[in-house]
Amino acid sequence: MLASGINRPGEMVRQVEGLSTKVLNECLRRNMEFGILERVAFDESPPRVEYRVTPFGGKxxxxxxELExxxxxLEREEGV
Structure with missing residues (x-):
């Protein structure tokens, strides 16, 4: 989703049927720990948070x- 420009958690939850805010936050937090994502908090009212792919995350x-x-x-070859 981030690669397609969806970077706000609320948008992410709306895009994936059945995705809960709790599960999304856990995934985002884990990806930040791995250095794949960074969290950007804006000093606004109401507060706004966005996530961005880090340079390492892009790689x-x-x-x-490529794995996909x-x-x-492989699936096409099996179907033959």
Missing amino acids: FVRVLD KLQQE
């Missing part, structure tokens, strides 16, 4: 994209 996402391509290729 990680590219690896995941490989999985799709």
Whole structure:
């Protein structure tokens, strides 16, 4: 979702059916611990928080994209 420009937690919850705020927050926190995401808090009222992919996270996402391509290729080969 972050790669497609969805960076606010409320938007993320609305995009994924069945995703709870609690589960999303746990996932976001874990990805921040790994250095994949960074949290940006804006000094506004009401408070606003956004998440961004770090430079390391961008590299990680590219690896995941390649794994997804490989999985799709393997599935096509199995279907033959």
